[in-house]
Amino acid sequence: MLYTEAGQFSTTYRADRRVFRLRQDRIALGTLLAFAVAVVPLIGNDYWFSAILIPFLVLSLAGLGLNLLTGYAGQLSLGSAAFMAAGAFAAYNFNLRIEGLPLLVSFGLGGLVAALLSIVFGLPSLRIKGFYLIVSTLAAQFLIPWVLVKFGWFSNFNASGVITAPPLEIAGYDLSSPGGRYLLTLAVVIALAWLASNIVRSELGRNWMAVRDMDTAAAVIGISLPKAKLLAFGISGFYLGIAGSLWAFTYLGTVEPHGFDLARSFQVLFIIIIGGMGSILGNFLGAAFIVLFPLLLSNLAALLPVGLIDAGQLENIQKMVFGALIIAFLIREPDGLARLWQQFRARARRWPLRY
Amino acid sequence: MTEVVAPTTRAETLLQLDGISLSFGGVKAITDISFAVARGEICALIGPNGAGKSSLLNVINGVYRPQVGSVTFDGEVRRHMRPHHAAQRGIARTFQNIALFKGMTVLDNVLTGRNLKRRSTWVEQALRIGRAEREDDEQRSRAEDVIEFLHIQPWRETVVGKLPYGLQKRVELARALAAEPTLLLLDEPMAGMNAAEKRDMSRFIVDINREYGTTVVLIEHDIGVVMGISDHVVVLDYGRKIADGPPEEVRRNAEVIAAYLGTRH
Missing domain, CATH: 3.40.50.300 (P-loop containing nucleotide triphosphate hydrolases)
Incomplete structure (x- = not known):
């Protein structure tokens, strides 16, 4: 009833191409964005910004980067964190070595460096597929952080290898407060998510899905497989590089290779598996799940009577519960949270009828 | 003369x-x-x-x-x-064992068949500038001609993997035909x-x-x-x-x- 499409017709192809064809969807999205941009900075506190919202946004962006490559173009990768590290260190170095370079330009250049590296490590995809390709991206995962630690130039010969990120300033505005960092992250994520939703619905996005679903047929209808695959690696690397810069600059406030280990790559992979492969929304749902669920578990644990569980064991138990829930969830809904959301919408359209 | x-x-x-x-x-x-x-x-x-x-x-x-x-x-x-x-x-073709892009809709499959008719670059399409939008309309309009020709309009937005075998064969023909x-x-x-x-x-x-x-x-x-x-x-x-x-x-x-x-x- 509230979510009916009756009376809403697309009379042009352009109108029919919109992501949100229903007026209700557009209103809901607009409200959500307005809330995130205008209301959240006023009501949020430091804890919410620094511990929940910023990591949620950055991990969503990283998930988006991997999803373009794996969910859309069908190329498996376990090197996400390496490309994040490359982006973060490149952005740091550009910022450090070029006087007066605007912050967002450093981010962009960092993304481009990560994109180039991603293309290089994606070259084996022209010959091999699936699990074998994972080995190549795994090589990136070991090689890139190792290089960043091994050669002091990348961290400007800092003794500890941990560098404090430069102050966040855009056009004279200081964005170093938690609220400012949140807004900066949000703006970048919104812009890149918009771009990604355009890409996946363009010819390139269709070519990626064609390569994913049936590569011989894709070649026969004239799609260049090398171009489609390498563009997927490049664009994915760009997104991951920017996500890495944000992770270092706006979330941690420090640039260090150890935050970008294999565990981070797996975390990004879990985000897209839980959220949904081949879905833009899925990355946000998956990241929210990954960020919020451990918090929820620890809050629930706090409700237990004191002494029932040893405090030292609590963290391990949380991990086990989390792992078990992921497995249970994937058995129940292999297509991820995005699919659940689709089903919910399909039912909402018919509500209160049930057919 | x-x-x-x-x-x-x-x-x-x-x-x-x-x-x-x-x-x-x-x-x-x-x-x-x-x-x-x-x-x-x-x-x-x-x-x-x-x-x-x-x-x-x-x-x-x-x-x-x-x-x-x-x-x-x-x-x-x-x-x-x-x-x-x-x-x-x-030269366009169909395969003995259907080789459709199963995760995509009928319309997307047919549009993909026309991928060589594109002139705008992926950057133009991603930013939706220049000739990209106009070309999108034109591609869609030609794809609709093929969809109509083969009578598959009711399944335009259906994911191909969910269609019965006979229809999938027809969609594959549509994808090949879309390339003109x-x-x-x-x-x-x-x-x-x-x-x-x-x-x-x-x-x-x-x-x-x-x-x-x-x-x-x-x-x-x-x-x-x-x-x-x-x-x-x-x-x-x-x-x-x-x-x-x-x-x-x-x-x-x-x-x-x-x-x-x-x-x-």
């Missing part, structure tokens, strides 16, 4: 195979096959299983490279085709269909041939269909050509009868 250009006759050759031989390791799939397909005709390739029919289609559009022989398409002689080049020159091909290669377009579906599919193939003037090379096992719709039949057996001619002639050929029914010894 204006020069009179000879009208293109139906006998003009579009595709010519010369002495094609193809083997996989020691296994000979095709031995010294030559034949010509005239522009605008429907040519059927028939023969028992394993005769080399699908391999021959794969040679024509460059999936396989023959060891010997050459392929002449639209006046251009090549040692072998490449899939991308074949698509650019106007000069030559359409159909690998068993009616395999596994019931009589009504076969009748529809035969109708579509003949309509495509008449309305768009598309030359069709098809592989089919249903001899009734083959004799009914084709202008020209090529019969293969054990990788060799055993007959080549109009359907009535081929039907009376002793070697063809032997290959299909066996001979009395």
Whole structure:
């Protein structure tokens, strides 16, 4: 009833191409964005910004980067964190070595460096597929952080290898407060998510899905497989590089290779598996799940009577519960949270009828 | 005085195979096959299983490279085709085991068939600037023509993997047709269909041939269909050509009868 499409017709192809064809969807999205941009900075506190919202946004962006490559173009990768590290260190170095370079330009250049590296490590995809390709991206995962630690130039010969990120300033505005960092992250994520939703619905996005679903047929209808695959690696690397810069600059406030280990790559992979492969929304749902669920578990644990569980064991138990829930969830809904959301919408359209 | 250009006759050759031989390791799939397909005709390739029919289609559009022989398409002689080049020159095909993009909608599959008609770059499309939007409209409009032609409008937004087999076959034909091909290669377009579906599919193939003037090379096992719709039949057996001619002639050929029914010894 509230979510009916009756009376809403697309009379042009352009109108029919919109992501949100229903007026209700557009209103809901607009409200959500307005809330995130205008209301959240006023009501949020430091804890919410620094511990929940910023990591949620950055991990969503990283998930988006991997999803373009794996969910859309069908190329498996376990090197996400390496490309994040490359982006973060490149952005740091550009910022450090070029006087007066605007912050967002450093981010962009960092993304481009990560994109180039991603293309290089994606070259084996022209010959091999699936699990074998994972080995190549795994090589990136070991090689890139190792290089960043091994050669002091990348961290400007800092003794500890941990560098404090430069102050966040855009056009004279200081964005170093938690609220400012949140807004900066949000703006970048919104812009890149918009771009990604355009890409996946363009010819390139269709070519990626064609390569994913049936590569011989894709070649026969004239799609260049090398171009489609390498563009997927490049664009994915760009997104991951920017996500890495944000992770270092706006979330941690420090640039260090150890935050970008294999565990981070797996975390990004879990985000897209839980959220949904081949879905833009899925990355946000998956990241929210990954960020919020451990918090929820620890809050629930706090409700237990004191002494029932040893405090030292609590963290391990949380991990086990989390792992078990992921497995249970994937058995129940292999297509991820995005699919659940689709089903919910399909039912909402018919509500209160049930057919 | 204006020069009179000879009208293109139906006998003009579009595709010519010369002495094609193809083997996989020691296994000979095709031995010294030559034949010509005239522009605008429907040519059927028939023969028992394993005769080399699908391999021959794969040679024509460059999936396989023959060891010997050459392929002449639209006046251009090549040692072998490449899939991308074949698509650019106007060869489209369907596969014996449906090769659709299963995770995409019918509309997206058909649009993907037109990917070579794009002029705008991916950057223009991603930022939605320049000619990208106008081109999107045009691509959609052409895709809708094909969807209408093959009567698949009700399933436009359906994910292809969820459609029944017969419809998937039709969507695959739509994807091939969307490329506006000069030559359409159909690998068993009616395999596994019931009589009504076969009748529809035969109708579509003949309509495509008449309305768009598309030359069709098809592989089919249903001899009734083959004799009914084709202008020209090529019969293969054990990788060799055993007959080549109009359907009535081929039907009376002793070697063809032997290959299909066996001979009395």
